Amino acid sequence: MGSDGEKTRREKQTGRKPRADSLRNRDLLLEAATQVFSAGGPQASLEAVARRAGVGIGTLYRHFPTREALFDAVYRHEVDHLAELAGQLAQDTEPVDALRQWLHANVRLVATKKGMIEGLQLAAHGSSDLKAYSFGQLTRSIALLLDRGIAAGALRADITPDDLLRALLGILYSQGPDDWRPAVLRLVDVFVDGLRRR
Amino acid sequence: MGSDGEKTRREKQTGRKPRADSLRNRDLLLEAATQVFSAGGPQASLEAVARRAGVGIGTLYRHFPTREALFDAVYRHEVDHLAELAGQLAQDTEPVDALRQWLHANVRLVATKKGMIEGLQLAAHGSSDLKAYSFGQLTRSIALLLDRGIAAGALRADITPDDLLRALLGILYSQGPDDWRPAVLRLVDVFVDGLRRR
DNA sequence: TATTTATACGGAGGAACCCTCCGTTTATCA
DNA sequence: TGATAAACGGAGGGTTCCTCCGTATAAATA
Numbered sequence: 001m002g003s004d005g006e007k008t009r010r011e012k013q014t015g016r017k018p019r020a021d022s023l024r025n026r027d028l029l030l031e032a033a034t035q036v037f038s039a040g041g042p043q044a045s046l047e048a049v050a051r052r053a054g055v056g057i058g059t060l061y062r063h064f065p066t067r068e069a070l071f072d073a074v075y076r077h078e079v080d081h082l083a084e085l086a087g088q089l090a091q092d093t094e095p096v097d098a099l100r101q102w103l104h105a106n107v108r109l110v111a112t113k114k115g116m117i118e119g120l121q122l123a124a125h126g127s128s129d130l131k132a133y134s135f136g137q138l139t140r141s142i143a144l145l146l147d148r149g150i151a152a153g154a155l156r157a158d159i160t161p162d163d164l165l166r167a168l169l170g171i172l173y174s175q176g177p178d179d180w181r182p183a184v185l186r187l188v189d190v191f192v193d194g195l196r197r198r
Numbered sequence: 199m200g201s202d203g204e205k206t207r208r209e210k211q212t213g214r215k216p217r218a219d220s221l222r223n224r225d226l227l228l229e230a231a232t233q234v235f236s237a238g239g240p241q242a243s244l245e246a247v248a249r250r251a252g253v254g255i256g257t258l259y260r261h262f263p264t265r266e267a268l269f270d271a272v273y274r275h276e277v278d279h280l281a282e283l284a285g286q287l288a289q290d291t292e293p294v295d296a297l298r299q300w301l302h303a304n305v306r307l308v309a310t311k312k313g314m315i316e317g318l319q320l321a322a323h324g325s326s327d328l329k330a331y332s333f334g335q336l337t338r339s340i341a342l343l344l345d346r347g348i349a350a351g352a353l354r355a356d357i358t359p360d361d362l363l364r365a366l367l368g369i370l371y372s373q374g375p376d377d378w379r380p381a382v383l384r385l386v387d388v389f390v391d392g393l394r395r396r
Numbered sequence: 397t398a399t400t401t402a403t404a405c406g407g408a409g410g411a412a413c414c415c416t417c418c419g420t421t422t423a424t425c426a
Numbered sequence: 427t428g429a430t431a432a433a434c435g436g437a438g439g440g441t442t443c444c445t446c447c448g449t450a451t452a453a454a455t456a
Contacts, residue, residue, distance in 0.1 A: 019423050022433060043241060047413060056435035061415065159388060166378075167385045170368035180364075187365045190357060194392025217452050220404060245442060254406035259444065 026063050028053040033070050042071065072133075078109065079134040086141030095149035096192065102145055103168060103188045107181060110172050138165050149195075156197045167191055224261050226251040231268050240269065270331075277332040280304065284339030293347035294390065300343055301366060301386045305379060308370050336363050347393075354395050365389060 032053035036044045046067065050060040064070040085105055089098040142161040149155035171187050230251035234242045244265065248258040262268040283303055287296040340359040347353035369385050 016424065016431070019432060021423070025433085045413065046415090057413095057415080058417085058435055059433075062433070065415095067414095159384070163381050163385055163388075166381060167369055167388075170370065170385075171365055172368065183361050183364060186357070187361055187368075190361075190365075190392040191389060192392075194388040194390075214402070215453065217403060219452070223404085243442065244444090255442095255444080256406055256446085257404075260404070263444095265443095 022063075025053070025055050025059055028055060029060055029063055029070075030073055033064075034074050037071070037074060042067070046070070076133055079137045082106065082109070083137045083141050086144050090144045090148060095145070095152045096154050096196070099142075099145040099149055099155075099195075100189065100192050102141065103192070104185060106168060106172060107184050107188065135165065138168075142168075153197060155195050159195060164195075220261075223251070223253050223257055226253060227258055227261055227268075228271055231262075232272050235269070235272060240265070244268070274331055276307065277335045280307070281335045281339050284342050288342045288346060293343070293350045294352050294394065297340075297343040297347055297353075297393075298387065298390050300339065301390070302383060304366060304370060305382050305386065333363065336366075340366075351395060353393050357393060362393075 029049065033049045036049045036052060040048075046060060047057055049070070050057045053060070060070075064073065082102075082105065086102050089102050092098070093101060139161045142164050146155060146159070146161055146164060150157045168188075171184060171191065227247065231247045234247045234250060238246075244258060245255055247268070248255045251258070258268075262271065280300075280303065284300055287300050290296070291299060337359045340362050344353065344357070344359055344362060348355045366386075369382060369389065
């Protein structure tokens with residue numbers, strides 16, 4: 001969960017206000033990391049992140065003791081957006097279409113943040129907090145949309161939100177070299193068709 | 199293609215037989231690389247590969263000037279196996295089932311070679327020869343199976359072998375942490391269902 | 397078999413990165 | 427305005443990457 005971010009943002013135990021430079025540097029690092037990871041993938045240089053943020057490498061490690069901690073902070077934000085969207089679609093839109101649209105939104109997001117999906121995949125294999133959090137958020141979002149479709153009798157009932165998340169991440173990750181978006185969107189549609197009740 | 203491996207295996211231009219130690223070391227390196235990559239993924243230490251093979255790091259780089267070249271040699275072999283299997287299934291088995299079985303075979307393969315899929319993904323984004331070769335082999339295999347299904351009227355005709363390969367790689371890559379195989383196999387089946395003509 | 401020579405070998409070495417540790421600086425609090 | 431807890435920067439030891447080159451050796455030649 002957010003434990004790590006929280007701890008960094010707030011004190012040890014004495015009741016002193018966090019220093020202004022600390023907060024500022026944390027934000028600088030986060031922004032720099034977003035850019036560096038987006039461009040270079042999850043194994044990009046942390047020293048490059050520090051350089052870009054204009055702080056010492058020691059400062060980076062104090063705020064984010066591990067590479068995963070940095071991912072944690074960077075990607076939780078994006079995931080929260082998707083969860084919001086799912087909530088909206090679940091109110092506005094016809095079930096099957098809502099699911100389809102939400103999946104398409106994921107494709108769109110990844111289109112601009114190349115490194116993100118790799119990060120999530122890395123999280124999927126590793127055991128960071130990010131995994132628990134983002135998978136939770138995404139699974140909840142999917143469950144919301146999926147269950148509604150099942151309840152309406154429009155979607156088959158033998159697929160779990162977990163399954164669907166796997167497929168989504170997988171299909172998303174399978175970006176081709178050139179203009180992969182149309183192909184990926186088509187795949188999503190095929191998959192949604194496969195999900196329809198027959 | 200195999201240009202790199204071939205070049206290493208055979209001379210510059212003079213017509214001299216390749217040295218025995220060279221060939222031997224190449225094989226040692228290949229075997230070591232297969233193990234190291236399978237365990238540690240595509241960014242595993244090349245020096246570790248050399249150590250495991252019992253040769254100097256210089257020898258490794260002479261045989262495989264880049265990390266990609268090593269992948270190239272290691273994974274082309276596996277891909278060839280899958281191509282063979284596709285050929286067999288195309289003769290033996292009912293179209294939709296042949297496709298399903300071939301996809302399942304992919305799942306099985308990946309189950310034992312963790313690093314491989316990451317390698318293929320890496321190739322998919324990069325621009326190595328491995329990409330051209332393995333994608334060619336796999337696409338051809340899929341085309342074989344897919345076209346047969348379409349010709350028989352059993353599969354929808356608006357999906358290309360390319361698309362299907364993307365989906366396959368994607369779904370394969372989406373391994374969960376625990377016992378992911380049943381889930382992945384289910385996803386494959388859903389996808390194949392989506393491919394059915396309706 | 398002995399000599400020549402093309403070829404391969406090993407590993408030193410410079411650069412980048414990882415992460416830790418600690419002396420110095422600075423923002424809060426009294 | 428001090429006092430001091432907290433944050434800062436970056437040196438430094440370790441690892442990996444990849445190149446370069448003097449040494450060793452297998453194939454060719456006599």
